[in-house]
Amino acid sequence: MKIPEDLFYAKTHEWSRKEEESKVRVGITYHAQSQLGDVVYVELPALDTNVEACKACAVVESVKAAYDIYAPVSGKVTEVNNNLENKPQLINEDPYGEGWFFVIEMDDPQQLKNLLSNKEYEELCQAK
Amino acid sequence: MLDSSIKKTPLYDVHVALGARIIDYHNFHMPLQYDGIISEHKNVRNNAGLFDISHMGEIVIEGKGATELVQRVITNDISNLPNYKAAYTPICDDEGGIIDDIIVFKYNPEKYVLVVNCANTDKDNKWINKFKTDNTNINNLSDQIALLAVQGPKSEDIIRLVCGEECAALSRFQFTEVTRNEMELTVSRTGYTGEDGFEIFVNQSHCVNLWNILLEKGKAMGLKPAGLGARDTLRLEAGYLLYGNDIDDYVTPLEANIGWTVKFNKADFIGKDSLLRLKKYGLKRMFVAFKMLDRGIPRTGNEITHHNNVIGKVTSGTFSPTLETGIGLGYVLKRFAEQKGQVNIKIRGTNHPANIVNTPFITKTQRSVSHNQ
Numbered sequence: 001m002k003i004p005e006d007l008f009y010a011k012t013h014e015w016s017r018k019e020e021e022s023k024v025r026v027g028i029t030y031h032a033q034s035q036l037g038d039v040v041y042v043e044l045p046a047l048d049t050n051v052e053a054c055k056a057c058a059v060v061e062s063v064k065a066a067y068d069i070y071a072p073v074s075g076k077v078t079e080v081n082n083n084l085e086n087k088p089q090l091i092n093e094d095p096y097g098e099g100w101f102f103v104i105e106m107d108d109p110q111q112l113k114n115l116l117s118n119k120e121y122e123e124l125c126q127a128k
Numbered sequence: 129m130l131d132s133s134i135k136k137t138p139l140y141d142v143h144v145a146l147g148a149r150i151i152d153y154h155n156f157h158m159p160l161q162y163d164g165i166i167s168e169h170k171n172v173r174n175n176a177g178l179f180d181i182s183h184m185g186e187i188v189i190e191g192k193g194a195t196e197l198v199q200r201v202i203t204n205d206i207s208n209l210p211n212y213k214a215a216y217t218p219i220c221d222d223e224g225g226i227i228d229d230i231i232v233f234k235y236n237p238e239k240y241v242l243v244v245n246c247a248n249t250d251k252d253n254k255w256i257n258k259f260k261t262d263n264t265n266i267n268n269l270s271d272q273i274a275l276l277a278v279q280g281p282k283s284e285d286i287i288r289l290v291c292g293e294e295c296a297a298l299s300r301f302q303f304t305e306v307t308r309n310e311m312e313l314t315v316s317r318t319g320y321t322g323e324d325g326f327e328i329f330v331n332q333s334h335c336v337n338l339w340n341i342l343l344e345k346g347k348a349m350g351l352k353p354a355g356l357g358a359r360d361t362l363r364l365e366a367g368y369l370l371y372g373n374d375i376d377d378y379v380t381p382l383e384a385n386i387g388w389t390v391k392f393n394k395a396d397f398i399g400k401d402s403l404l405r406l407k408k409y410g411l412k413r414m415f416v417a418f419k420m421l422d423r424g425i426p427r428t429g430n431e432i433t434h435h436n437n438v439i440g441k442v443t444s445g446t447f448s449p450t451l452e453t454g455i456g457l458g459y460v461l462k463r464f465a466e467q468k469g470q471v472n473i474k475i476r477g478t479n480h481p482a483n484i485v486n487t488p489f490i491t492k493t494q495r496s497v498s499h500n501q
Contacts, residue, residue, distance in 0.1 A: 038166045040447040061425050063165040
């Protein structure tokens with residue numbers, strides 16, 4: 001599957017989509033969900049939690065194991081995808097759309113520069 | 129990059145061509161999944177799945193002293209087992225610790241094949257050889273024999289089509305030898321999924337051919353490849369133990385709730401004295417199965433707690449595709465196993481409630497419900 005051009009990528013396989021003001025919507029990539037396999041459970045951060053870039057802030061569980069999801073940028077969680085509670089398979093079915101995890105209001109929008117472009121992320125996936 | 133020192137089964141290229149995700153499993157490149165663990169799991173419960181389990185070891189014991197040697201190293205009693213029947217048994221050390229759990233195939237009193245866990249093949253072979261007598265031969269044929277499993281409610285029809293009526297008519301744990309398409313096959317009605325099913329031993333050189341014939345003929349009955357991921361969730365729902373997770377050298381069969389495989393009435397066997405002593409003085413911990421009461425998914429190593437006291441540890445845990453909830457196996461202090469009831473599983477620092485239950489986790493009724501969905 002093609003890696004969307006308009007997103008920012010973390011080395012830990014989260015994508016970030018810049019939205020209005022200083023908000024980013026965050027999910028995991030197609031590559032990440034295909035490596036995980038069937039997602040059966042997601043633990044999301046609570047609303048208004050302050051998360052820190054590169055620190056684990058959510059958990060996604062496949063049949064086989066649990067994996068940490070890292071905040072791509074620092075900031076406050078302003079929205080979480082409650083649909084994932086009953087339909088965690090959305091992460092497999094539509095990783096860049098319906099399968100989003102949460103929205104962060106960034107402390108410092110400059111942090112997006114620390115993330116990878118689609119080309120850089122593609123190289124990272126191929127290097128594996 | 130795949131490590132070339134790791135072994136492959138004859139089906140490795142077939143798995144890759146099918147798009148399988150390959151993992152290193154005890155020094156074997158094995159298929160974890162093809163389409164996905166949940167769909168493969170459900171296909172085994174509803175139709176049938178084809179597993180490559182050629183990583184399993186086969187140790188042949190032959191000769192006049194074969195029965196005596198087998199009886200000495202296993203805790204179960206195969207003296208009255210009919211020819212062409214198989215039995216599940218642990219092999220224990222002097223302290224009663226489980227060296228391996230295996231299936232013994234009895235051809236006749238002078239020929240047995242032990243099917244052992246792949247991680248233990250060399251360990252078992254060494255151990256058994258310690259007790260070898262002049263009138264026995266022990267051969268490790270693990271690198272020559274491939275093993276396929278056809279598991280699920282449609283497996284009898286598939287086996288009838290590919291291997292013939294005499295194989296389809298086998299009773300549970302019975303086996304037979306047949307020649308089909310110029311391939312010598314040993315077909316047994318055994319498995320590790322909690323479903324009806326068969327396992328087929330074949331020379332490695334015929335393995336790919338047999339796999340292709342099974343898939344082609346079984347297609348109309350819904351037969352699809354299934355990987356080790358589904359094998360694990362299926363065995364867990366059935367409550368079967370996995371060596372290395374649920375049992376090992378530090379656990380005895382009595383604690384592992386497979387005391388029925390220890391036959392104290394037979395002549396001397398290795399581990400007997402220790403196990404008798406343990407039985408007399410009582411166990412400290414006991415094996416339990418538990419089902420989560422919330423959305424938490426238990427994993428190997430999670431603590432089992434009661435009023436915030438640690439009372440045991442999870443040895444296997446997963447999301448049950450059939451029950452759509454977390455299930456697990458583990459050990460707790462004896463009194464908590466006996467009184468059943470509710471415990472907590474500590475997952476990422478948080479207590480999640482679970483009920484201690486009997487295995488199998490899944491009854492036939494639940495299975496037929498999941499068929500209709």
